[in-house]
Amino acid sequence: MAHVCIHWFRKGLRLHDNPALMAALTDCKELYPVFILDPYLHHTKVGINRQRFLIGALKDLDCSLRKLNSRLFVLRGKPEDVFPKLFNRWNVTKLTYEYDTEPYSLRRDERVASLAKEHGVDVIYKISHTLYNIERIIEENNGKPPLTYKRLQAIVQNLGPPKKPIPAPTLENMRDVKTPRSQKYEDEYRIPTLEELQLDSQFLGEELFPGGEQEALRRLDEHMKRTGWVCSFEKPQTSPNSLSPSTTVLSPYVTFGCLSARTFWWRLTEVYRGRKHSAPPVSLHGQLLWREFFYTCSVGIPNFNKMNDNPVCTKVDWDTNQQNLAAWREARTGFPFIDAIMTQLRQEGWIHHLARHAVACFLTRGDLWISWEEGQKVFEDLLLDGDWALNAGNWQWLSASAFFHQFFRVYSPIAFGKKTDKNGDYIKKYLPLLKKFPPEYIYEPWKAPRSVQQAAGCIVGKDYPHPIVQHEQISKKNIQRMKEAYAKRSSDNNESPIKKQGITGIYISPGLLPPPYKTW
DNA sequence: TGGTCGGTTGTACCA
DNA sequence: TTGGTACAACCGACC
Numbered sequence: 347m348a349h350v351c352i353h354w355f356r357k358g359l360r361l362h363d364n365p366a367l368m369a370a371l372t373d374c375k376e377l378y379p380v381f382i383l384d385p386y387l388h389h390t391k392v393g394i395n396r397q398r399f400l401i402g403a404l405k406d407l408d409c410s411l412r413k414l415n416s417r418l419f420v421l422r423g424k425p426e427d428v429f430p431k432l433f434n435r436w437n438v439t440k441l442t443y444e445y446d447t448e449p450y451s452l453r454r455d456e457r458v459a460s461l462a463k464e465h466g467v468d469v470i471y472k473i474s475h476t477l478y479n480i481e482r483i484i485e486e487n488n489g490k491p492p493l494t495y496k497r498l499q500a501i502v503q504n505l506g507p508p509k510k511p512i513p514a515p516t517l518e519n520m521r522d523v524k525t526p527r528s529q530k531y532e533d534e535y536r537i538p539t540l541e542e543l544q545l546d547s548q549f550l551g552e553e554l555f556p557g558g559e560q561e562a563l564r565r566l567d568e569h570m571k572r573t574g575w576v577c578s579f580e581k582p583q584t585s586p587n588s589l590s591p592s593t594t595v596l597s598p599y600v601t602f603g604c605l606s607a608r609t610f611w612w613r614l615t616e617v618y619r620g621r622k623h624s625a626p627p628v629s630l631h632g633q634l635l636w637r638e639f640f641y642t643c644s645v646g647i648p649n650f651n652k653m654n655d656n657p658v659c660t661k662v663d664w665d666t667n668q669q670n671l672a673a674w675r676e677a678r679t680g681f682p683f684i685d686a687i688m689t690q691l692r693q694e695g696w697i698h699h700l701a702r703h704a705v706a707c708f709l710t711r712g713d714l715w716i717s718w719e720e721g722q723k724v725f726e727d728l729l730l731d732g733d734w735a736l737n738a739g740n741w742q743w744l745s746a747s748a749f750f751h752q753f754f755r756v757y758s759p760i761a762f763g764k765k766t767d768k769n770g771d772y773i774k775k776y777l778p779l780l781k782k783f784p785p786e787y788i789y790e791p792w793k794a795p796r797s798v799q800q801a802a803g804c805i806v807g808k809d810y811p812h813p814i815v816q817h818e819q820i821s822k823k824n825i826q827r828m829k830e831a832y833a834k835r836s837s838d839n840n841e842s843p844i845k846k847q848g849i850t851g852i853y854i855s856p857g858l859l860p861p862p863y864k865t866w
Numbered sequence: 867t868g869g870t871c872g873g874t875t876g877t878a879c880c881a
Numbered sequence: 882t883t884g885g886t887a888c889a890a891c892c893g894a895c896c
Binding site for chain 1: 867868869870
């Protein structure tokens with residue numbers, strides 16, 4: 347029997363390495379490629395850069411599908427409301443999609459799958475967002491997520507390399523498949539503009555990272571040609587404040603699934619072959635494994651995006667301070683390095699990993715003592731590569747709430763940037779107000795004599811804010827508060843080690859701080 | 867994937 | 882020549 351099939355795009359906005367889409371084409375007479383703008387995921391709070399990236403990715407997908415005599419159908423609403431109507435309207439017999447491990451997605455997909463069953467629709471899903479089947483990694487580690495990178499590496503070593511990516515469907519694959527198209531459909535299911543999504547595009551900057559599979563593959567090709575660079579890539583050696591990105595900026599494409607992580611992995615393997623090359627955790631392969639690491643944690647650890655009821659997260663008495671949170675979010679902390687990074691984040695939707703470290707440390711354990719959950723929300727809205735699992739994992743890491751425990755390693759909002767940008771050119775690019783300050787004051791303009799401030803045309807306290815905290819003092823105090831939080835954690839764990847751990851494995855010796863380990 | 871401080875060592879320069 | 886000085890580079894200890 348030939349099927350009428352919906353392939354549901356959510357992430358995985360690509361044709362290459364899309365096994366669920368290929369499954370849709372098997373015994374298929376009619377194909378409906380569908381994307382649903384879900385108010386839970388695509389609300390107006392999501393940053394406009396991210397929305398633009400999504401719209402770009404959808405346009406690109408539609409364009410590629412049209413080359414296969416198909417198209418993309420874009421709908422709006424809650425998937426559980428949308429699908430029953432589509433099942434009836436199109437007499438659907440099969441639904442395919444890519445497996446998604448986020449808690450919201452799992453609940454959503456469970457509801458949709460059960461609706462599909464009620465309508466006599468077969469459901470097929472495939473794993474292609476991650477390198478591995480995440481549940482398989484957990485199984486291999488005796489049912490617990492590996493809580494160190496090293497452990498994850500050992501597990502995946504046993505599993506062997508990730509599956510090879512499969513090619514995109516061709517016209518040959520589409521020979522017996524039709525996508526019904528009519529003028530009525532064109533209007534009804536077209537891709538909305540940003541204005542239609544009630545977004546004001548006048549605040550948009552230049553589109554540095556356009557969404558879409560074609561751009562993703564172009565960008566991948568461009569970087570893979572640089573064999574020497576790829577082979578010697580070590581993440582910690584790249585600069586957080588170069589004027590153009592010092593890394594690939596493929597992450598937004600992997601996040602939306604415009605680029606398959608497995609395709610990226612195997613392209614790197616090709617480049618590495620026969621050459622001396624860097625290795626995980628610092629290499630580019632290593633970066634993909636970090637993604638895998640946090641995905642595995644996010645699946646195996648309950649309430650992974652929260653402090654409370656999250657068994658790996660140290661409980662910290664974070665302050666509530668709306669003024670300071672707003673100053674951080676809106677790039678007016680008075681520390682040019684921090685404010686420049688937050689400006690780049692808002693304008694461009696991407697900042698370097700180490701820049702994320704600097705601002706995350708500043709918001710949490712370093713200076714403002716504000717919960718990492720607040721930072722998580724800001725990154726979620728503003729980062730093009732904002733990914734539920736990676737965002738939660740990295741915020742816990744940086745705030746020394748989980749995974750990373752050397753809380754006395756505090757980034758200086760003044761000294762850190764100087765290592766790779768002595769002149770402060772990065773600050774001048776994103777905070778042009780400060781561009782006339784001489785290098786000796788650019789990281790701490792409040793120290794400049796009045797005459798220098800006047801000459802620079804920028805008076806601290808009037809044109810640019812005073813620093814909202816005194817870093818030297820506050821960071822010392824915060825280290826002490828962190829020490830107390832760790833001491834409390836240890837004594838709580840001693841009282842009921844297993845119960846407090848929540849997940850059954852004992853991965854931190856109760857009563858002891860984890861040994862200083864180096865993960866790269 | 868830290869920062870700071872104090873101490874040591876190495877080195878360039880010069881009287 | 883050589884001793885003095887300044888300073889950079891590095892190390893370990895500590896937070």
